[in-house]
Amino acid sequence: MGNKKDWGFSTKAIHGGNEPDKEEGSVSPPIHLTSTFKQDGVGKNRGHEYSRVSNPTRARLEANLAALDGAKHAVCFSTGMAATTALFQLFDAGDHILISRNTYGGTYRMSMNVLKRQEMAFEWIDTRDSQNVADHIRPNTKLVHVETPTNPLLELCDLEATASVCKQKGVLLSVDNSFMSPYGQRPLALGADVVMQSSTKSLSGHSDILGGVLTTNSDDLDERLRFMLKATGGVPSPFDNWILLRSTKTLGLRYQKSSDNANELAWWLAKQKSLVRVLYPGLKDHPQNEIAVKQQRTPNGEVIFGNMISIDVGTMETRDHFIEKLELFTLAESLGGVESLICVPYNMTHAALPEKTKLELGITETLIRLSVGIEDVVDLKADLRNALNK
């Protein structure tokens, strides 16, 4: 049967953590809907005691997600925010964390309104240039947390260069990989210490559950993160774990198709004269297209640009007309589902950022983020064409 480590991505997605049930042989694994487990004597359990600490369905999911990221460990949380919060809570009052500017607005809200009150220091910097990251590292900096591509401006961070800066300075590097999924980018192989993903997005891909996961190759970090999960309790339900375990089986197919669709739409959108800006890492005029080519790769080594596009339509009138006319793209928060969505980050996902910061970054009221699904691209293009026509 060969070594599991040598399996291809889809084989790992389908078989990792999905071994048939030992008791009954069910090919689809059972859902262990239980809060607690019978103990055979005091101190004698059969592997699990209480579902906040561990649960067989979650253990299967963690094996599956670790395999997809090429990681030794995966720790699953109830949401992406619970995962990021647990990661940041590894640090103490007085510690300093550097974060990519224009990351997901919820990361900003949690850092500045919750952990900052506990005397942790956060600084939002441009992580497109690894020298800029190096210049901002202080003696008390403990973590550099980057998103690449960022949400919603699709700015990239060179992961290998940034990991080398962090290693030299003895600082941990974590990467929010929710936009790319492990199918499109595997940051641990590029030198990151921890990968965070909102599994609400492409990992689950059907807009039906919430989830978060942290993966790492470090035994020490795994132990500390697992302790944080047990201590603070942000665990996902067995049912959501099962849905996610089923969903990752088709991640490769879904992610490839949605990226192919997005790539075709981005090139078409770039030709539309009415648009002020079209942001997509696959476009030749994206200032960091070369970094995308270097690090955004499928498990087979092919370049992949992802399923997210941002466009600036110029005026509020055009924006409202565009949103109203669209039939297939639904106005909704979130991304990475099989169905195409649009959102206005200024008012929606990035509402928590101060107005001045949003405008300085270029998150205008007329910037629209598209999450491209796996519908027929010809229909998506017709929908966009119809909505852009006045």
Ligand SMILES: Cc1ncc(COP(=O)(O)O)c(C=O)c1O
């Ligand atoms: C890039 C990114 N990271 C993290 C999150 C937070 O994930 P969740 O909504 O699962 O808490 C989101 C949610 O939109 C996101 O887009």
